[in-house]
Amino acid sequence: MIHFYHVTKKFDRYSTALQDVTCHIDKGEFVFLTGASGAGKSTLLKLILRQIQPSEGQIVVNGRNLNAMKPSQLPFFRREIGMVFQDFKLIERMTVFENLSFIMTVLNVPAREQKKKAYSALRAVNLHHKLNSYPLQLSGGEQQRVAIARALINDPLVLVGDEPTGNLDPDLSAEILQIFSDANLRGSTVLLATHDRDLIRSSGRRVLTLDHGRLLDERVATPERPAQRGESLFGIASS
Amino acid sequence: MARRLKHLDEPDVPSNSFTYFVREAIRRIWSSKRASFVAVSMMTISLLILGIFLLVAENLDRAVEQWQGKTRVNLYFEPEATGEEIAAVDAFLADSAELSRRTLVSPEQALVRFRTYFASVSDLVQQLDDNPFPASFEIDVDPKFVATAAFDTQMATLRKLQGVEQVQFDWDWLARLKRLVHVINLIGLIAGGILAVAAAFTIANVIRLTMMLYREEIDIMRLVGATERIIRGPFLVEGFVQGTIGGVAAVVLLFAGFVAAREALEPSRSLLWGFLFTTFLPWQKIAALIGCGTLAGWFGSWLSVRERNEE
Numbered sequence: 001m002i003h004f005y006h007v008t009k010k011f012d013r014y015s016t017a018l019q020d021v022t023c024h025i026d027k028g029e030f031v032f033l034t035g036a037s038g039a040g041k042s043t044l045l046k047l048i049l050r051q052i053q054p055s056e057g058q059i060v061v062n063g064r065n066l067n068a069m070k071p072s073q074l075p076f077f078r079r080e081i082g083m084v085f086q087d088f089k090l091i092e093r094m095t096v097f098e099n100l101s102f103i104m105t106v107l108n109v110p111a112r113e114q115k116k117k118a119y120s121a122l123r124a125v126n127l128h129h130k131l132n133s134y135p136l137q138l139s140g141g142e143q144q145r146v147a148i149a150r151a152l153i154n155d156p157l158v159l160v161g162d163e164p165t166g167n168l169d170p171d172l173s174a175e176i177l178q179i180f181s182d183a184n185l186r187g188s189t190v191l192l193a194t195h196d197r198d199l200i201r202s203s204g205r206r207v208l209t210l211d212h213g214r215l216l217d218e219r220v221a222t223p224e225r226p227a228q229r230g231e232s233l234f235g236i237a238s239s
Numbered sequence: 240m241a242r243r244l245k246h247l248d249e250p251d252v253p254s255n256s257f258t259y260f261v262r263e264a265i266r267r268i269w270s271s272k273r274a275s276f277v278a279v280s281m282m283t284i285s286l287l288i289l290g291i292f293l294l295v296a297e298n299l300d301r302a303v304e305q306w307q308g309k310t311r312v313n314l315y316f317e318p319e320a321t322g323e324e325i326a327a328v329d330a331f332l333a334d335s336a337e338l339s340r341r342t343l344v345s346p347e348q349a350l351v352r353f354r355t356y357f358a359s360v361s362d363l364v365q366q367l368d369d370n371p372f373p374a375s376f377e378i379d380v381d382p383k384f385v386a387t388a389a390f391d392t393q394m395a396t397l398r399k400l401q402g403v404e405q406v407q408f409d410w411d412w413l414a415r416l417k418r419l420v421h422v423i424n425l426i427g428l429i430a431g432g433i434l435a436v437a438a439a440f441t442i443a444n445v446i447r448l449t450m451m452l453y454r455e456e457i458d459i460m461r462l463v464g465a466t467e468r469i470i471r472g473p474f475l476v477e478g479f480v481q482g483t484i485g486g487v488a489a490v491v492l493l494f495a496g497f498v499a500a501r502e503a504l505e506p507s508r509s510l511l512w513g514f515l516f517t518t519f520l521p522w523q524k525i526a527a528l529i530g531c532g533t534l535a536g537w538f539g540s541w542l543s544v545r546e547r548n549e550e
Contacts, residue, residue, distance in 0.1 A: 049462065079464035089459050105259050106465040150463075 007057035017043040019213040030184040033193040035210035041193040082151030086163035090135040097131040121149040141172035161192040263473035278445040282485025285434030290493040292427020314376040324402030340379040442539030471544040482536015486529035
């Protein structure tokens with residue numbers, strides 16, 4: 001589903017965000033991407049969305065080689081990917097419903113269908129009663145759930161989250177993770193960038209760890225026993 | 240059938256992109272109304288200036304056409320011309336098919352006309368011992384005949400007849416006036432054109448400003464897969480609408496100015512200026528004026544959205 005082949009991304013001569021990264025995420029997988037701040041997580045996600053292009057290497061997402069993609073093909077490619085951001089990126093002047101319908105208008109979904117889709121997407125994140133609220137009238141967790149509903153509204157093949165729980169408390173983080181897990185169960189491949197160790201530990205999912213732009217290791221997180229706490233950097237065991 | 244979820248019906252969303260473009264464009268114009276007002280005002284002023292030139296030229300042109308339609312030759316006799324000499328000229332005119340529509344104006348009739356048309360200065364003539372006006376013929380000529388060589392020959396012959404002092408036909412100044420109309424049109428087009436381009440750039444800057452205000456939304460739209468057409472459409476419509484409003488406002492102001500000027504300078508009060516405000520622009524020129532605004536607005540918005548800002 002997502003394939004990186006020896007991908008390097010340099011922003012200038014002295015700044016290398018990613019260095020020779022090769023990794024594969026299969027269809028239907030739920031994978032965490034972790035690493036300290038500045039490790040290259042956001043760069044990797046931007047490469048998947050083709051917001052930026054690699055300096056070297058090849059990236060294939062949903063069977064499409066992003067290096068060879070024409071600008072005119074980009075919008076249609078991005079419609080297959082749902083993106084959730086740490087800062088939600090909701091439009092403040094629009095209501096919750098309008099934030100969702102705005103995206104569907106952009107995607108040319110007929111008005112009647114928009115209403116149905118918006119309602120069911122909000123129901124999936126348990127916010128169908130907040131249709132006419134504005135983002136600033138919602139809590140952080142609620143705003144993030146709206147952002148997830150927006151990402152899910154087009155039934156994406158790939159769901160990407162860039163620190164979606166970064167601004168939330170642990171209970172809300174678990175709730176958000178559950179929504180991602182549900183989307184994964186419905187068939188979306190999920191890639192979640194986070195440095196929330198507890199969230200990763202409790203998941204039992206595969207983890208990609210970046211450090212200074214290099215892919216350190218690929219492991220499967222295992223729920224931690226009290227004795228293991230502090231044994232490794234991210235509390236994850238080798239696969 | 241009753242709707243199940245009433246609250247879903249409240250925030251309606253257009254299902255086609257054109258409605259979306261127009262609605263978004265109007266909303267964006269409203270949200271940056273000061274800047275939009277400046278842009279529309281610039282466009283209005285530019286097109287108003289162009290419209291004033293077109294209006295003056297239109298009326299001048301119409302007047303020239305009217306005067307050209309009355310192609311008249313005035314033949315003046317010498318003061319001491321005899322009745323036989325006048326009769327000889329009359330016979331010559333009667334023999335010519337093209338010059339036969341003639342009216343003899345006696346010195347007395349000429350004096351009466353002068354007193355009627357120039358009442359304020361008629362006292363000047365009364366102080367003279369003799370009637371200063373000679374007898375004359377007013378000859379109506381077919382405008383097509385005027386352009387022929389035969390006309391020149393006939394005029395030359397008339398000038399040589401006994402008792403004839405002067406043969407006048409004033410088409411030279413009409414030709415000069417016609418050239419003036421062209422110059423006025425040209426000045427209007429150049430001045431209006433330059434100002435319209437300036438207005439288009441103002442619109443371009445206003446739209447750039449709006450694009451900066453909406454940058455976050457544009458980024459989100461790109462990330463969720465909006466095509467450039469969907470992203471740029473509202474901005475193009477915004478320029479289109481601003482230009483059209485500018486064009487319509489210019490026509491409305493021009494018409495209001497025209498009505499006011501016509502009332503202030505009605506022909507009875509001012510022969511000199513009255514004819515400049517007899518008719519308003521024809522619908523084709525009104526449409527062209529509004530079309531100029533629309534086109535300039537669209538051009539301005541196209542300038543600002545043509546760059547792809549993503550990467």
